[in-house]
Amino acid sequence: MSYTLNSTNIKSPNTLDESNNSQYAQQRTLQGTINRDYFGDNKRVWRLSYQNIQKADFDTINTIYQAYLSTGTAVTWVSTETNYAISSTNVHINLDSRGFTVGGEDYISSFTLILSEA
């Protein structure tokens, strides 16, 4: 049971949030009814929050992120957790900031990994 990003196991996050992202335009007609035009399929977004993470675990994720930036190609995201399975899904990666909670030699850090379904 694990989380796999671009075929690499990554550390389980402290918290994980899944949201839906549907693209639609809403119009109000002269009659007053509100209608919606949807574009494309619903896309999921996962926010994986990590607190006080060792450098090696961050590096594993950051290596995948840097490769994603370099190739510009969405990577696969899989969860095989017993009660939260995600079949292989192509995702874009955001790893926008990293905060250090412990300095010195360890550089323990906290960050949020955002995965947006391609």
Add this chain to the structure above:
Amino acid sequence: MQAVATGWTAEERDSTRKIIASTQVSWKKSFLSTIRLFTIGVSTIGGVDTIASPSGITSDWNKYQYDDESEYLTGLSYERNLQVPIGGVAKAIAEVNLDNTNGRFTPRYMGGNSALFTAVVPRRPMIINAGFNYNGIDNQIPQFVGVTTKTPETSLRNSTTKLQADDFIGFLQNRYVDNTSMFTGLSTDTVIGNILTDLGYATAQYNLDPGISIIPFGLFEVGTRYIDIINKLVQAENGNFYQDETGVLRFENRQHYDSAPYTQVQRVLATSQVIEAKAPDESHIINVVEVKSQPRAKQTNQLVFTLSGTKELAAGAETEIFINFDDPMLSIDNPVYVANRLSDGTGTDVTSSVSLKAFSKFAKSCKITFRNNSAATAFITNMTMYGRPAKVTTELYTRMQDDSSVTAYEERPYKIENDYIQSQSWANSFAQMVLNDFSNPESLQEITIRALPELQMGDLISWQGRYWRIYGIKTSISPSGGFLQTIKILQRTIVSYFRIGISTIGGTNQIAP
């Protein structure tokens, strides 16, 4: 209106619609005459066969090899408007916005390195389809076929690329007559058909109504744009010439919308479908119409030139004479001339020593080359020419006005000058028809609706209990606005026109204009 299934009709009126749009571009303009259109039972799904246009239309643009850029589409719009008030040629335009995050559309001079970087140039065939997903299936119908008009606009900062395109009317706008030609006694559709054939269009690529006008004489002068010729011919009939959504060029005469299915309401617009309705300002009002025409027709063979004075011909030399005619000449006979040793004609007749070396005929002039074969100077003292000119046969003029509209809005004149208008009765009818449609501000409206992409030019719709005919559609698909159409509509009263074999003499059906 394009034919659509019942499921489509239900989906387009649903409060929640799933919009589908696609764009294909032939970046490399690879043309394969052997392309086979997809045939059930013969072609394989996922194979190379192209999906045909609806109704089995096979046009040459079907035979380009296209790249499907739909997955990069972020927004698009396209627009088609018939010319009002008198008809003519109408061109559709389109704009497509693409996501260029992966650099697919970045040209080489901007650092592009995708497979397309050398192909991103103008004049590439482009197709737009749009529709809805219902019952789990994407259903699209054609919306636009044309060619890109310029190099795609790329923004590296925004990672976007914008394409702009015209339909094939734009191609006609850039084609010029390179040889003067004349015609006599042809109908408008025949002339347009000849032009399209000369320009390489196959008959499957156009659909022409029978022309109501028979044009006694027409002249295409060098340097004239073909589109201007067609525009003039079509306007003289109060017809329309445009390319429809499926890529077919259409000439529709003024009676085109007077019979089924155009006399039946295609769609009833409910206020639940309409987002905005605007009455245009009064700038479109026309309450005085003037029509002028000087039609020409071919004449019988007649004297068209008499030499005034004399023409000196040097001994043993060739002499050129240029003659301009007042009218276009359908045929010119060889000149009849008399040559004399003296300029006053009192000397020896030397006509036998002067030969007609060359005779070049142009539309409104000719060049004659004489050779004086004798050893002494000779003079042409008398020369006449016969030919068949196309003369102005009559000068048509009519001026009509709507008095009540003039009282309300002051004079709003409109002038129609077209020498292909052939008769006074049609000039009168034409002026009256323009007044009927445009002297009253209530005749026009512009409404924005949740898109009904099957609507086409000329479709009759019902809105607020009145009948309206569509003469302009602007469609946009964007994540912020949705799938919307702004349609321009002209109010119509449905009139039953007399048809032989159907109508009865003494009945209520009117004679069509």
